[in-house]
Amino acid sequence: MFGPLNVKPKDSKGDKTGSWRTQGRPNYLHKNCIACRMCVLICPEGCVSGKEKNTFAVDFNFCKGCGLCAEICPKKDITMVPEDGRSEEK
Amino acid sequence: MKEFVEGSHAIAEIIKACQPGVISAYPITPQTHIVEDLAQMVSNGELSAQVVNVESEHSAASVVLGGSAAGVRVYTATSSQGLFYMQEVVFNIAGMRLPVVMTCANRAISAPINIWNDQQDSISLRDAGWIQIYAEDNQEAVDFHLIAYRLAEDKRVMLPVMVCMDGFILTHGMETVDVPEQDKVNKFLPKYNPLYKLDTAEPISMGLLADPDYYMEARFAIQETMKESIDYLSEISGEFKSVFGRDYKDLLVEEYQTKDADKVIVAMGSVCGTIKEVIDEQRAKGKKVGLLRIISFRPFPYARVYEALKDVPRVAVLDKSVSLGAYAPIAVEIKAAFYGKKKGPKVISSFVGGLGGRDITLESVYEVLRRLTAKEVNSDFIDLKPELLKEEYGK
Amino acid sequence: MENSPLFKSGHTACAGCGQAIAARLVIEAAGSNTIVANNTGCLEVFTTKYPETAWGVPWIHSLFENSAAVASGIEAALIYLGKKDVTNVICQGGDGSSGDIGLQALSGMLERGHDILYVCYDNEAYMNTGVQRSGLTPFDTNTTTSPSGARSSGNVRPKKAVPEICNAHGIPYVATASAGFPQDLSRKVKKAISIKGPKYIQVHVPCPLGWRHETNQMLTVAKLAVDTGLYPLFEYENGILANRKQIVPKPVQEYLKSQGRFKHLLNNPEEIKKIQEIADNNIKKYNLKAEA
Numbered sequence: 001m002f003g004p005l006n007v008k009p010k011d012s013k014g015d016k017t018g019s020w021r022t023q024g025r026p027n028y029l030h031k032n033c034i035a036c037r038m039c040v041l042i043c044p045e046g047c048v049s050g051k052e053k054n055t056f057a058v059d060f061n062f063c064k065g066c067g068l069c070a071e072i073c074p075k076k077d078i079t080m081v082p083e084d085g086r087s088e089e090k
Numbered sequence: 091m092k093e094f095v096e097g098s099h100a101i102a103e104i105i106k107a108c109q110p111g112v113i114s115a116y117p118i119t120p121q122t123h124i125v126e127d128l129a130q131m132v133s134n135g136e137l138s139a140q141v142v143n144v145e146s147e148h149s150a151a152s153v154v155l156g157g158s159a160a161g162v163r164v165y166t167a168t169s170s171q172g173l174f175y176m177q178e179v180v181f182n183i184a185g186m187r188l189p190v191v192m193t194c195a196n197r198a199i200s201a202p203i204n205i206w207n208d209q210q211d212s213i214s215l216r217d218a219g220w221i222q223i224y225a226e227d228n229q230e231a232v233d234f235h236l237i238a239y240r241l242a243e244d245k246r247v248m249l250p251v252m253v254c255m256d257g258f259i260l261t262h263g264m265e266t267v268d269v270p271e272q273d274k275v276n277k278f279l280p281k282y283n284p285l286y287k288l289d290t291a292e293p294i295s296m297g298l299l300a301d302p303d304y305y306m307e308a309r310f311a312i313q314e315t316m317k318e319s320i321d322y323l324s325e326i327s328g329e330f331k332s333v334f335g336r337d338y339k340d341l342l343v344e345e346y347q348t349k350d351a352d353k354v355i356v357a358m359g360s361v362c363g364t365i366k367e368v369i370d371e372q373r374a375k376g377k378k379v380g381l382l383r384i385i386s387f388r389p390f391p392y393a394r395v396y397e398a399l400k401d402v403p404r405v406a407v408l409d410k411s412v413s414l415g416a417y418a419p420i421a422v423e424i425k426a427a428f429y430g431k432k433k434g435p436k437v438i439s440s441f442v443g444g445l446g447g448r449d450i451t452l453e454s455v456y457e458v459l460r461r462l463t464a465k466e467v468n469s470d471f472i473d474l475k476p477e478l479l480k481e482e483y484g485k
Numbered sequence: 486m487e488n489s490p491l492f493k494s495g496h497t498a499c500a501g502c503g504q505a506i507a508a509r510l511v512i513e514a515a516g517s518n519t520i521v522a523n524n525t526g527c528l529e530v531f532t533t534k535y536p537e538t539a540w541g542v543p544w545i546h547s548l549f550e551n552s553a554a555v556a557s558g559i560e561a562a563l564i565y566l567g568k569k570d571v572t573n574v575i576c577q578g579g580d581g582s583s584g585d586i587g588l589q590a591l592s593g594m595l596e597r598g599h600d601i602l603y604v605c606y607d608n609e610a611y612m613n614t615g616v617q618r619s620g621l622t623p624f625d626t627n628t629t630t631s632p633s634g635a636r637s638s639g640n641v642r643p644k645k646a647v648p649e650i651c652n653a654h655g656i657p658y659v660a661t662a663s664a665g666f667p668q669d670l671s672r673k674v675k676k677a678i679s680i681k682g683p684k685y686i687q688v689h690v691p692c693p694l695g696w697r698h699e700t701n702q703m704l705t706v707a708k709l710a711v712d713t714g715l716y717p718l719f720e721y722e723n724g725i726l727a728n729r730k731q732i733v734p735k736p737v738q739e740y741l742k743s744q745g746r747f748k749h750l751l752n753n754p755e756e757i758k759k760i761q762e763i764a765d766n767n768i769k770k771y772n773l774k775a776e777a
Contacts, residue, residue: 002311003248004187005304006286006294007538014495014537041667042704044505047494062494066501066693067701080701111565112558140561145593149554152547152590156522156558159545162565164558182547288520288543288559290572295538297546304535 014062017045021065024080030054032075039069039078092268097228097260100267101167101193102127104232106137107275108191108239110165112157114142114150118172119205120257121195125167139165147172151179151190158188159296161287163239166190169257170197170211177215183250184219184312186297189242189282190250191235192220196359196410197257198446206447207257209359210411213387213419219312221251221319222388223341224358228265231255233336236270240279240326247322248285249315254387256360258447270334278333316389323386342391344383345398347373351380353462354399356424357408358384361450365408368455379459384420392427399424400433406462408455409469410444418442418469437464443472489541491517496539498531501700503664503690503707504606505531508577510667511604511688514674515573517542520563522556524578524587525549527613528606550587552576553594553603560599569600573678577604580621581611583687584647595654595683602677602684605647608692616695620645623715624763625756626746628695633749638756643763651685652721658682659721663689665707669718669730689716697745709740714764717771731775734768737761 035053047063050056058069070078093100101124105113113132115125131137140157144150147168154164168176173194183190194212198204212222221241225231231253238251255261270278286294300308323341331337344362347369348354355365362383372379382398382405384391399405409418417425421440428434441458444450454473461470492509508528512519520543523529529546532539547555556576563569576594578587583605591603610628611617618631623644627633631640652659658680662670670688677684691706693699698706710716711730715737718730737760741747750756768774 002307003286004185004296005298005300005308005535006296007298007536008294009493009538009541012493012537014493014539015497017495017497020500041510042506044498044500044502045494046490046492046509059494064500068501068703071701071704112561114558140565142557142561142597144554144557145596146589148551149557149590149593152551152554153558153561155547156545156555157562160520160559160562162562178548179551288545290518290520290543293541293543295533295540295544298533298535298538299530300535
């Protein structure tokens with residue numbers, strides 16, 4: 001029986017939405033970060049990770065370049081830079 | 091145990107024995123007594139189900155959908171407008187392959203509003219992907235619910251089942267019924283062991299969006315399961331017979347004196363009781379007539395119908411529903427069973443009767459046999475009142 | 486959380502989607518012992534296109550208007566199985582599926598007293614089908630079915646007060662929240678989950694596409710909605726107004742000029758006055774003005 005199209009989360013890898021970025025990408029300066037985790041909190045993709053100060057980074061496979069992490073960072077330690085035709089990093 | 095009870099109460103008894111975990115229904119005549127009885131059983135501590143008294147049929151069906159998805163046996167019942175209100179949920183439940191069992195207490199459809207029996211409601215949802223079985227009397231109505239759970243929860247099936255019983259005639263009729271005892275029910279119906287369910291220990295997502303790349307296969311799979319269920323019905327009927335003694339043969343049709351018949355009436359539901367009386371009377375007079383009773387309307391047993399009627403010269407299909415603007419629903423299926431085949435009846439005439447609860451009497455059945463001539467008729471309404479048809483609107 | 490996330494990356498929401506942020510915060514606050522029922526809408530579509538799913542918790546979508554009823558069935562099943570005490574049940578949907586077509590199912594769920602949290606993601610229109618007006622679309626908003634033109638300033642009706650409707654059902658907790666205040670949202674979800682009975686949280690979620698603003702302005706726009714008094718943040722506990730976010734009110738113009746959907750109002754002081762009135766009424770009703 002081909003079933004009712006149920007899916008287990010561990011079987012789903014997600015779409016590589018990093019390819020959506022056309023205008024810009026976040027650049028984490030890793031200079032004045034205070035590890036407030038607001039960038040982690042606000043990312044619609046949930047693709048920002050990190051632990052201590054200046055360790056936070058974006059998974060460019062998924063980042064759509066919305067710019068909210070740069071907006072929310074209280075230390076202005078994230079800037080948006082042109083995409084430059086670069087593809088996903090991993 | 092044999093009891094002389096109202097049909098609805100017998101249904102409540104068998105549902106109690108099947109021990110659903112979630113019951114949810116919205117009141118609509120003539121289904122009300124079933125759910126009221128179940129509520130009383132829960133209140134008395136005889137049944138430990140969660141009864142969810144919802145604010146509409148759409149929600150009743152949604153509640154049992156959710157309960158079934160969470161891995162619990164469920165039950166709902168409705169009729170007529172209620173069934174139509176939950177229509178999109180009904181299709182949803184089948185598409186999600188959840189083994190919900192529902193009683194449809196067949197009742198006519200508005201407009202005009204009419205609370206009495208015909209089969210328009212369940213017939214109108216024949217495309218939904220639910221298995222549909224129709225009971226002739228209250229014993230069958232009781233037994234079919236038990237069979238319904240067994241069939242629905244079979245891992246090869248996992249499709250919802252609608253048990254159809256004529257409203258008022260069966261639901262409110264008093265008959266002697268042998269309600270299966272709990273120990274025998276337990277023997278026949280194992281505990282529900284879901285093939286998939288919402289469980290925090292093993293998360294899954296259900297009800298996803300399927301684009302054109304995936305949708306067709308999901309629907310094809312249901313069609314294939316429907317075809318396979320033709321055989322599963324026979325198999326489960328055999329199991330039922332070995333536990334309870336009652337033999338429903340293949341659970342697809344009942345052949346009543348059709349073997350050498352010149353004329354056979356095809357019908358579904360409680361009207362078959364009346365037709366059988368006419369058949370008996372006519373046979374006593376030497377007339378070769380018979381009845382082919384359809385039990386499983388979905389999946390429709392085309393091959394069985396062919397086998398039963400291929401040598402019968404004249405067939406009358408008596409529908410208790412109508413497909414306005416086209417041939418009647420059962421008649422269409424009967425005709426389709428023979429098209430392109432070598433053998434078959436010379437005449438398959440289609441009659442419509444009993445709409446809105448108009449009684450189909452012995453006289454009505456004689457009239458059908460009379461009108462079954464060499465000239466085929468289609469969607470011929472019986473028992474009409476010509477004086478009503480004379481009235482003109484707007485004059 | 487990062488190894489087996491409850492809301493995974495790789496979903497197909499628009500860049501900067503307020504609802505994506507809110508949905509992730511909600512499920513992260515609720516935790517892995519949660520079952521979610523979802524209405525049809527943006528959230529459902531962008532998280533579960535077969536064969537992908539963004540949900541790390543058990544999740545079900547049935548129809549547009551019935552998540553509250555489906556969740557009621559799940560809750561009943563969990564009680565029957567003896568698992569309700571260790572499992573949260575959340576049902577969620579957009580403003581249209583909660584306040585319009587789904588209002589009946591929501592009302593029934595609240596009235597029956599199920600132990601379920603309902604989360605409404607309010608982006609103030611039927612966004613998934615193309616920005617059509619809903620009952621929660623604010624006054625004078627330009628949507629595709631209430632477009633502004635020579636004869637109209639947009640939606641002629643006020644915003645349906647769904648939190649008040651829910652509160653009238655006598656439930657223990659009703660709150661409004663905003664994607665512009667993510668920590669406040671998480672706090673409210675955690676609080677709701679800890680209360681037994683039906684709960685309703687309505688989250689204001691800007692939609693860059695439907696509201697017409699830049700993706701990185703989502704926070705600014707959401708904060709302005711709150712700071713002008715147009716979207717008051719409050720909590721009702723057992724029917725009493727227990728908490729509200731106090732503001733130093735900003736003029737509504739600032740909010741209106743931040744989004745393209747109000748562009749047609751900027752040269753219309755009469756309409757702006759009407760909207761200011763709405764804001765002022767909210768400020769009065771909920772006592773939003775911060776003490777000097």
